[in-house]
Amino acid sequence: MKLPHAGVATALLASALFMAGCATHTTPSTFNRSEVGRAQDVQMGTIQSIRGVQIQNDSRGVPTLVGAAIGGVAGSTIGGGSRANAVGAIAGAAAGGAAGNALSRNARNGVEITVQLENGRTVAVVQDGSANDYRVGDRVRVSSDGTTTRVTR
Numbered sequence: 080m081k082l083p084h085a086g087v088a089t090a091l092l093a094s095a096l097f098m099a100g101c102a103t104h105t106t107p108s109t110f111n112r113s114e115v116g117r118a119q120d121v122q123m124g125t126i127q128s129i130r131g132v133q134i135q136n137d138s139r140g141v142p143t144l145v146g147a148a149i150g151g152v153a154g155s156t157i158g159g160g161s162r163a164n165a166v167g168a169i170a171g172a173a174a175g176g177a178a179g180n181a182l183s184r185n186a187r188n189g190v191e192i193t194v195q196l197e198n199g200r201t202v203a204v205v206q207d208g209s210a211n212d213y214r215v216g217d218r219v220r221v222s223s224d225g226t227t228t229r230v231t232r
Contacts, residue, residue, distance in 0.1 A: 122219075192204050202228070
């Protein structure tokens with residue numbers, strides 16, 4: 080059995096880093112390319128409550144699997160024989176999976192903003208930011224394209 084060489088490991092690592100860079104952030108002023116030019120429904124309202132929250136990555140195991148694959152390929156290049164390569168692949172997969180799992184658990188600060196809209200409906204929106212960014216009673220815009228909703232001034 081011929082095992083992949085370091086070039087494959089490098090390509091997999093580059094792919095994983097590219098995927099990690101594609102993370103979506105929900106700040107009021109950050110838009111993904113797919114959102115550009117998409118019409119948004121905008122409603123005015125008043126902030127009723129604000130609370131700080133933690134936003135966790137919900138990638139559902141992808142970083143763990145990618146880390147294990149990269150670790151396995153990289154580990155398989157260690158050693159002079161097929162048995163040493165197999166042991167290196169197993170150790171590399173375990174280490175890579177653990178590293179990917181740790182990365183996927185990172186959380187960032189966010190805020191949940193509850194807004195009473197002019198039409199009487201109440202909505203709660205979670206987005207990146209701090210509870211200090213807004214105050215109860217602030218007049219705000221709630222914009223939504225049906226997928227992403229943001230609260231802005």
